[in-house]
Amino acid sequence: MKYLVAFAGALSCAMLAASAMPSVKVLGVTPDLVLIFTACWAVVRGQGEAMVVVPIAGVLRDLTTSDPVGTSVLALSPIVLLAVARELRPVESEFLPALAVVASASLAYALVSMAVLTAIGDGVPWGTALLRVAVPSMLVNALFAAIVYPPMRWMSPRPKAVSFGVGSAVRL
């Protein structure tokens, strides 16, 4: 059921991204809904689920864009590595790591996409693309993640506290 929900969410994001979102420009770039959705899912639900959701979202995104199929799966895959931030819990809040994951995933996505486009013969001006696409994407996607993350967190069940003895509790 949870993967059906993930599929429906990713499909909606992919369709919105190809139809309505291009008219939304912040700092010259369009927020990447599929990336935001996938990164937030990975932070909220953990690395295990991210391993399934990332390929689903990547394929759906590729099928609605002009990129070769496989590009987005490859470009979104660093999210699974970044999802480890949830387990590490560097700060008490989950919100800030979520924004950091989205920003890092945006940079990774841009770099991998640029590498794939260069490899298939589409010239990418790397310097300009980094300054005008990758860096603004990090900021804009993190900004939009601040809107997407709280409801996703709210809808997702909290990890259960499991007691291991008197006076101790561990969150799984």
Next chain:
Amino acid sequence: MRLLWWTLAVVSISLLSITLSQNRTLDPLQNTSLTIAAPVENGLRELADSISDFFKGAFNRDLERENERLREEIELLQTEIATGEDAQRRAQELEEALGVKQGRPEDQFVVADIIAQDPSGLKRALAIDRGAEDGLDEGMVVLSKGGGLVGTVSRVYEDFAWLRLITDPNSAVNVVVLSEGEEGGSLARGVATGGLRGDLTLEMLPADAKIGEGDLVTTSGLGGNYPRALLLGSAKSVEEKPQAVFRKATLEPAADLSTLDTVLVITSFLPARLAGP
């Protein structure tokens, strides 16, 4: 360990998919997905346009519509001027050089609706609801309703196609500047290239080229990838650097590329790549 296997599997499958996609093996899959997604995406586009219109012109919708109509009229008139000037000059050239009056065959078009836009910030591409079944092929030239150059067909599926806009970073069009007051004189030739911000720049213009703000820019036909005298746009600003080897100008595309709904694909003109043996 599980993460390592997952990474290896995803990277391998992705690279294989990219290779297969480049070999056109996955075209039927992409065609099917666009067939399914097209109606929904069309609906979403229309909804987004309505919302955008509402916010843009909540109190002056008539003004918005009037503005849109006038823009289209300007584009049509500019196209007529550009075509007329070029035809006049061309006839003069041919009469002088060969004594032959050459006419261009009547163009044939396929009308297509925009169904999607590539969300990537690294390219400027649009999907249309016509494909190989309708006679489209890669490299064919695409115009707006008003006759302004939009781009070329970059990828064709059976029922759909992706267009590369003139503002795409990989787009380069050989152009000529129709400088005011330069009738019969030498024409400045250059290359119009796209950029990551969706901008259009005129480069490789000779240092002594005469170009001013508002001058019309049309395709030169050099290279054989575009027919002659298609209106690309007009000069918005000209860079003045006395020591530069080439001059540079920023262009305003004639067609409003952000609000395109319908485009015309020229099927009667075959670019050099397709027309070759």
